[in-house]
Amino acid sequence: MLAIPLNPNLAKPLYLQIADHVTALARSGQLQPEQRLPSSRQLAEQLNLHRSTVVTAFDELRARGIIQALHGSGSYICVGVFDQALQAPATSSLTAPALGNDQLIAELWRLNHAEGMISLALGVPAPDMFPSQRFALLQQRIARRDPQAAWNYTHPQGFYPLRQAIAHDLARHGIQTSAEQLIITNGANEAINLVTQALAVAGDNGLIEEPSFHTTLLNLQQAGIGLAGFGIDQQGPHWASLEAALGQRSKHPRFVLVTPDFHNPSGMRWNSAQRYQFLNWANQQAIPIIEDATYSDLGLTGPSQPALRAFDSSVIYLGSYSKSLMPGLRIGFIVANGLLLQQLVSLKTITSGSNESFSQQILAEYLHAGEYHEHVEWVTSIYQRRRDALLNAVQRYLPSEVQATVADGGFYSWLSLPAEQPIMPLFQRALQRGVVIFPGQAFYLNQPAEQNNCIRLCFARYPEDVLTHGVRLLGSCF
Structure with a gap:
């Protein structure tokens, strides 16, 4: 085969x-x-x-x-x-034992486009499922209707009809909001950067889950924010770890950043009891909550849960359409209130200004037409089959000691490997077989050996047979 x-x-x-x-x-x-x-x-x-x-x-x-x-x-x-020369670049920059996370991520992006490689590393949706033809038709319609407006600036807060459409759509997650409380951003990364910049300056502290999205960790560390990490399990926060993180630094945390729906990298979802308990805890501690909902529309199994912001309108809610539709859209958003909202609009105006307006107009038409829900139902049915294929292959081809999370949603499975199996040598051997995996070190603030012994695999990009083949190749590297 x-x-x-x-x-x-x-x-x-x-x-x-x-x-x-x-x-x-x-x-x-x-x-x-x-x-x-x-x-x-x-x-x-x-x-x-x-x-x-x-x-x-x-x-x-x-x-x-x-x-x-x-x-x-x-x-x-x-x-x-x-051609041995083709193999050399894939490994030469990754032989150092103390590889920095920024170097690792840059190398994974390079390998993501390498010909002949099966990359299970980066969180890339499947290109064959992009609604690109539909968006092309909408683009033509908008350009014919008003070509000057299509290519003109829009307000830094975002195209108003798009904000209306997103506000309407968020009712599915239990969120009551309006276009006036929304800011359109260049993806979820800009949303996180703007909110944390509004809440904290260099030298301030914040709380964040561990493991957590690698780019967020790097961005906040580059901004000089002192992060304390706390653990999570299949239901929600690990409370002893959270209390320890709170007491880890002398300054009171300026925020706590969490992903209660389809956490990256584990794919887990908090249960309702943990959501209530966490909201009460944060209110008692007077710590603002940033809720990262990047994958909230990509549920694969089980009933949905209302967002944290559905219970408490002071929660700062961040979303994105990059994963559920197409990465090239680069459309994310923030839901916030009052003085913080005003500060965020000012920051957006002086940092990146108006987003690209054409894509905002196209997405507004797409949402207003009701096509988004149909698309999400379609892609999640496919991603569920791909998740199951990946997990079946892990069980069949990897050592029995390997433990994999069963993602409730999103793109990823998080694999814990035996202590005697160091990750970077495995990473190197997998590259030689044409498979790219994501070492767990990048998802932690610190890198003790037991945390390095995890990998993240993305199941969204490839069909079932390719996923099975990739895991089988990975299994031959143990």
Whole structure:
């Protein structure tokens, strides 16, 4: 079996997609010299294609000198195709034992676009499920209706009809709000940066979950904010850890940042009792709550829970459409009140000003038409199958000591590995097999050995067969 990801929506013909993928696998050494390929009939059946498409791909591979046909025996990878130079960049920058998290993340982004690699590392939604054609039609309609307005500045707080549409949609999460309480941002990252900048300055303290989203940790540390981490479990905060984090620093925390719905990296969701208890605790301690709801629309199993802000309107609520629709939209939002809202609008005005207005107008039309809910139902049904395929492969191909979280929503499964299995050597071996994983060190403020022994795998990007193949390759690295 040869797993080949195909996208019929690309301009590149399917036969070239097959040929390019096999070429990359051969040059990276994942397909060995003299290794026999499936027959054209077998591969056509596996990929659900007409046999002539695969035959044309094999003809292209022979013309490139990648494969050779032996009469009556089949097609084989040619000797001398493997290029060691292609492998060197993938590992050379990651051999240092004390690799910084910023270096690691930069390398993972590079590997995310490397030809022939199965990247289970970054949280990338599946491109073949983007509503790109529908957005293109909406773009044309808006451009014809008022081309000057389409490309003009909008208010830094955001396109008003979009804020109206988001406010209406948030009723699904139990949130009562209005367009006036919303600010449109350049994705969730800008939302977090603006809110924390409004609440804290360098030298102040904040509380955050551990593990937590790697980019958020780096951004807040770069801003000079002293972070104290607290643990979480399958129901919510680990209370002893939270109390310890509160007493860890002399200054009173200026905020606590949490992800109660489909936490990144674990995919867990807080239960209702933990939500009530946490709100009461934060109010008693007089600590503002920042609620990160980036994945809140991507529930996979179980009943939904009202957002923290649904119970307490002082909670600062952050959302995004980058994961549920398309990353290229770069549309996030903040829900806030009073003087804080005014301060956030001022900060937005002097830092990034008006967001790109065309995409805001398109998203407003899309939400008003009611198409967003249908899209989310469709993609979450697919992501649930992909999550299950990943977990089944983990159970089948990885050592029995490996423990994986069953994500209630979002994109990720969080794997805890045996103590005798250090992560970075495993990371290196997986790269040699063409699989990219995300070492757990980047999700923690500090990096003791027991925390380094976790990895995050993303199941959103690839179909089930590719996920199974990737985990099987990873299993061969233990």
